[in-house]
Amino acid sequence: MPELSDSLQKVIAPAISKEIANNQDVMIDALYPIMGGMISKYVTQSIKELMEQINRKIENGLSTERFKRKLKAKFTGVSETELLMEESSDAVISALFVIHKDTGLLISSASMAKREIDDPQMVASMASAIKDFINDWINKHQENKEEIQILSYGNATLYIESAGSVYVIAFLDSEPDYELRSEINRFFASIVKQYALYFQNFDGDDSAPEVSEISQKMQDYLLLQTDFDRSSTSVQKHNPAKLIFLALGVLLLGYGGYIANEWYKIRILETQIKQKTAQEITLNAHDNTIELNGYVDTLKHIPEVIDLIGEKTGKPVINHLILSTKGQEYLFAKQQKNIQDDEQKLTLLQKQFSETTKPVLESIAELQKKIVLLEAKETEIHHILHIKDEIASKLFTAMKNNPFYNRQEQALDFAKLHLFSVQQVDYNPKEINAVKKTFEHYLSVLLPYRAYLKKIIIEGHSDSSGTAANNMVLTQKRADVVKTYLLKQPFVQKAHIENLLESVGSASKEIILVNDQEDHNASRRIMIRFELDPDMVYETMQKVFNIQQKDDIINRNGSKEKL
C-alpha cells in the first residue's frame, strides 16, 4: 500500500499541487467514489502530509529558522530533509489509557508529570461512551465497519487505537502525524501481545499486578518521548498548552471578578434585608435563582424580601427559610386562637340557622300532611264522580260473555228467551231459570255499590200487537211476576234489596226489530237495569267538602295558636 501511495503521489502531486491548497475536500470527494474508501484514506493522508510540508516551506522559506537548519545540516552531517521531518513530529503525548472495550472501564493509565488527568476512570468511561456513540453512528450510516480514530477539540486530540478486547487512548496536544500514530500502534501492539489473556479476562479489579506493570511500561514510554523531545533539534514553537493555560488564566481572572462582584451585590442585599426585616437571612446565588436560608421569627416579611430580591437581581427566589421555635410557637398560638374563634362563630351560626329553619321545616311538614289529605280527597272525589263508569267497567268485565248483557245500557235484556207467550202474563217456567242465574251474577257486581244505588228496575215489555193500554197492564203484570219470582230467591233475600227492586211496565215502547221487521217473540221480554241515586252522590261529595272546610278551620286555629 505505501508503494501505491508513493506512485499516486508522484503522478498526482505535481499536477494538483497548485490546486490542493484551497480544494482539499473537493479532491477527496472526487477521488473517493472512484478509488474506494481504503485508497481514499491513504490519498487523503498523503495529501495532508504534502499540505503540511508545503505550509511549512511557505512559513519557513524566508525565515531565520531555515538558515539555522541549513547551518545545522552542514555541521552535523544530517540532511536538511531529516531535520525537517523531525520538526514535523511535534505532537506530544500527555497521557495513555488502556481501556476495556466492552465495559469502558480503565485498566491502566499513565501520564506525564504536571499533565495528569483528573478522575481517569470517569474520563475513560466518557471517552468510551463517545467512541461507542460515534462508532454506532458511523456503522449505521456507512457500509464499511470502521472505528473512530481521532477525536479533536481545539489543540486537544485523542488518538484511539483498538485491538481485541481493549483499546488505547493517547492524549495529545495536537493531531499526531502518520509516524507518531505508527509508533503508538507499535507500542500498543507490544502491550496487547504481552497481556492479551489478562485483558480478555479483565473483571474490573485494578489491584492485579498486571495493572501496575502496564502502567509502568506506559510511563516509561512517555518518559522516552520527553527525552527524545529534549534531545531533538526540533524548533521550539509556541507551546499550545501554555497558550491554553494563559487563556484559561485570563478567563478565570475575568470570571473571578464577575463572581466577586456578584458576591458583593448579594452581601449588600443581605444587609438591606436585615435592615428592613430585622431577620438574619442568608442569600445563596445560583445561576438562575437566589436561595434563602436561615431561621426567622416571622414569615410576614417574606413577600417583601422576595420582591426586593426580584427588583435587585431579576432572579426568582427559592425559599429554604426555617421558622424559629419562637416564631412557630407564636404562629401556633395565633392559629389556635383563630381556630377557637372560628369554632365559636360556627356554633353561633349553627344555632341561628336551626332557629331560622325550624318554623320553615314545621310549615313544610304541615303542608306535606295537607297534600297527602288533599290527594286522598281527590282520589275519593274522582271515585264518586266516576262511579257509574266504574260499575259499567266491572259489569262488562264480569258479563262480557253473557248473551243477556246489554253493554250500551249496562242492563240485562232477555229478548233471546221465549219468556212470555202472546198476551200471557205468566213466564215460561223452562226459561225463568236463565233469568235467575243471570240476575244473580248481575247483582253480585252491583252489591258493592249498594250505597249509591237508587233502584233496580225490572221492565216488562210486549210486542206491538194489542192496544197500548192492554199492553201497559200486561207488561206491568209481567214485570210483577218476575219481581215476585226473584224476591223468592235466597240470594235476593240475603242481599236485602227488596226496597230497591221496582217493577215497571213499558208496553211496546221498545220492540225488537230484525231487518226492519218486528221479532214478536223477542219483543215480549223482561229487562233489568239499575239506577244510581244522584242524591247519594251529591251527599257524599258534600261530605268530602265539608270535611275539607272543617280541616281548614282547624288549621287556621292551629296557626293562630302558634303565632
Added chain:
Amino acid sequence: MISKKIILIGDFATGKTSFIRRYVDNQFSDTYLSTIGVKISRKNIALEHETVQGLIWDIEGGTEIKPVNTTYLTGAHGCIIVADITREETIEHIANYLKTIGDIIPSAPVILVLNKRDMLENITAKNILEQVKQQYGQTVNDIYLGSAKSGSGVEEVFYTLAHSMLT
C-alpha cells in the same frame, strides 16, 4: 478496588437521572432535564467486606419513536430498570427492556425500580408492587419501590445490585 459498569434504563422521564443524582450527590430537583445520549457518574458502593467502584451509566430514556441505544449496554455488569409507578405504560415496557438485557448482557443481575412512589398513597403503591412482583418477580433479582425525591429505596437498590454483581 473492583470497578463495575452499571446501567440505568427505562422509558423517558421515569426519573433515572434524578435517581442517580439522589444516590451520588444526595440532591433532587423537580426540574425535568432530558438526558441526551448517556451521562456517566461514579460512586463507591461500600459492602460488608469490600468496596465496589460503580461507574453508573445513565442512558437516555427510550420512547416509541427513539428506542434505547443498546450499544451502551455492552459489557455492563449490572442493570437497573426504572419505571414510573404513576405511568402504567412505563411498567408495561419493562418486558421490552428485559428482552434487550437478556439479548446483550444475559448474565448481568437486574433490579427493577418503581420510582416516584411519593406520588401515590402507600396502599396503592404496594398494590402495584405486588402486581409487578407477580409479573416479573421470577425474571429479575429484586423489585423496589423508590423515590428519588424522598430518597426512599435509593441506597438499597445500589447496595443490592452491587452485592448481586459480586456473587
